[in-house]
Amino acid sequence: MKKELVALTINGLTHELAIEPNALLLDVLRRDLNLTGSKRGCDDSSCGTCTVLVDGTPMLACTLLAASCEGQEITTVEGVSEHGSLAAIQKAYGDWGGAQCGFCTPGFIMAVKHLLSVNENPTEDEIRAALSGNLCRCTGYTQMYQAIKAAIDAEKQGMAMSR
Amino acid sequence: MIAAPFEYYAPESVSEALKLLTTHEDSRVLAGGQSLIPMMKLRLSRPSHLIDLGHIAELNYIAETNGSVRIGAMSTHNQIETSETLRQKCPLLAETAGRIGDVQVRNLGTIGGSLSHADPAADYPAALQALRAQVRLVSAKGDRTISIDQFLVDAFTTALEPGEILYEVIVAADTPGLGSAYLKQQQPASGFAVVGVAAQLEAKGGNIAVARVGITGLSSRSYRAKAVESALEGKAATAATLAAAAKLAAQGEEPLSDVYAGADYRAHVVQVATRRALEAALARAK
Numbered sequence: 501m502k503k504e505l506v507a508l509t510i511n512g513l514t515h516e517l518a519i520e521p522n523a524l525l526l527d528v529l530r531r532d533l534n535l536t537g538s539k540r541g542c543d544d545s546s547c548g549t550c551t552v553l554v555d556g557t558p559m560l561a562c563t564l565l566a567a568s569c570e571g572q573e574i575t576t577v578e579g580v581s582e583h584g585s586l587a588a589i590q591k592a593y594g595d596w597g598g599a600q601c602g603f604c605t606p607g608f609i610m611a612v613k614h615l616l617s618v619n620e621n622p623t624e625d626e627i628r629a630a631l632s633g634n635l636c637r638c639t640g641y642t643q644m645y646q647a648i649k650a651a652i653d654a655e656k657q658g659m660a661m662s663r
Numbered sequence: 664m665i666a667a668p669f670e671y672y673a674p675e676s677v678s679e680a681l682k683l684l685t686t687h688e689d690s691r692v693l694a695g696g697q698s699l700i701p702m703m704k705l706r707l708s709r710p711s712h713l714i715d716l717g718h719i720a721e722l723n724y725i726a727e728t729n730g731s732v733r734i735g736a737m738s739t740h741n742q743i744e745t746s747e748t749l750r751q752k753c754p755l756l757a758e759t760a761g762r763i764g765d766v767q768v769r770n771l772g773t774i775g776g777s778l779s780h781a782d783p784a785a786d787y788p789a790a791l792q793a794l795r796a797q798v799r800l801v802s803a804k805g806d807r808t809i810s811i812d813q814f815l816v817d818a819f820t821t822a823l824e825p826g827e828i829l830y831e832v833i834v835a836a837d838t839p840g841l842g843s844a845y846l847k848q849q850q851p852a853s854g855f856a857v858v859g860v861a862a863q864l865e866a867k868g869g870n871i872a873v874a875r876v877g878i879t880g881l882s883s884r885s886y887r888a889k890a891v892e893s894a895l896e897g898k899a900a901t902a903a904t905l906a907a908a909a910k911l912a913a914q915g916e917e918p919l920s921d922v923y924a925g926a927d928y929r930a931h932v933v934q935v936a937t938r939r940a941l942e943a944a945l946a947r948a949k
Contacts, residue, residue, distance in 0.1 A: 504671070521671035521713070522703075543664055544701055546852065551767055557741075560767045563700045567671050568693075568717050611766065633765030 511579030694776025736775025788885030792877030842948025
């Protein structure tokens with residue numbers, strides 16, 4: 501199987517890569533670009549820890565061919581921080597113990613980032629629905645919901661201060 | 664897990680895709696990849712040529728024309744779930760799409776891919792059979808439109824011929840007075856239907872004028888529950904009628920059995936799910 505040249509835009513940078521057509525996006529991120537934030541968990545589209553944003557929408561990098569993503573904007577957990585400082589959701593995860601072992605965290609962060617980009621003020625039900633594709637085997641969901649609510653409050657305060 | 668090697672193509676039009684499909688033996692089309700990519704990773708499927716439909720804009724639309732809604736094969740479950748057109752004209756399909764898999768899967772998975780894969784526990788077939796949907800199939804030789812009942816042959820088997828792809832799904836827009844509901848008892852880990860029941864009802868003058876029921880997950884293919892439909896039509900729109908009709912939900916079917924749900928359990932739970940789906944549909948019918 502010969503390699504093909506593919507241009508992938510990841511966290512705002514375009515990379516020209518020679519990849520095999522059967523390469524999954526997750527493998528290209530982790531192996532070719534050393535972006536190891538996105539994790540391989542179940543590898544069968546159940547757990548959500550490989551979640552990345554493709555054109556702003558959460559998708560599973562373990563169930564997506566890298567070749568299919570040409571021309572789309574990919575955002576990984578490495579691209580979430582803003583101007584070198586932690587995004588509100590990253591900081592809140594630390595403050596509230598949202599991460600226990602931390603393996604599921606990158607996927608959750610991406611799902612939350614998408615939620616907050618489409619809904620500034622989600623209800624508890626909306627938060628739960630948005631995170632329903634991500635699993636935490638430490639079962640630390642309550643702290644995560646607290647962290648997300650804290651991040652929403654921080655975003656609101658930040659917006660108020662910047663006005 | 665890594666799929667077996669293949670040549671990859673990303674055509675930008677349906678005619679180009681059909682040409683590739685005819686030229687290359689042992690080729691498969693890739694839609695959203697939420698069934699095919701896992702199958703390829705497990706090497707249950709190992710095509711030599713993979714034709715990715717993801718860049719074909721003409722296959723992604725939801726449009727209402729003359730009382731029907733046409734849904735392009737590459738419309739995602741999320742687009743179908745959130746489509747204003749479908750929520751107003753065909754809420755049963757939007758509701759069903761919202762019950763598929765999880766958020767990430769609904770963002771990538773497509774109606775055309777799901778139907779072509781024909782998993783016996785998939786959600787769409789129940790709704791589409793209740794809706795008496797049609798599918799349009801295209802090939803280099805031309806196109807044909809067949810009913811969803813004809814399209815779904817058996818587990819993982821459809822009426823698609825070699826060189827043919829599913830182009831669009833066509834459903835009738837709801838007429839006033841219809842109420843519908845999709846009710847699913849799901850496998851908690853996979854989210855697939857143990858049984859899923861789609862029901863559409865219309866009541867007139869205290870009697871049930873229209874009853875349409877599709878059931879998935881129970882047996883090797885989704886089916887129209889004709890015994891339930893005929894036990895409802897023309898009868899008084901009462902809880903007793905619905906309960907009696909729901910008891911016929913598994914009539915003529917051979918329930919599947921797996922480690923999560925045995926055949927006896929499935930045969931029982933399909934009656935409960937059918938009754939609840941009918942009650943919800945009737946409550947929405949006005």
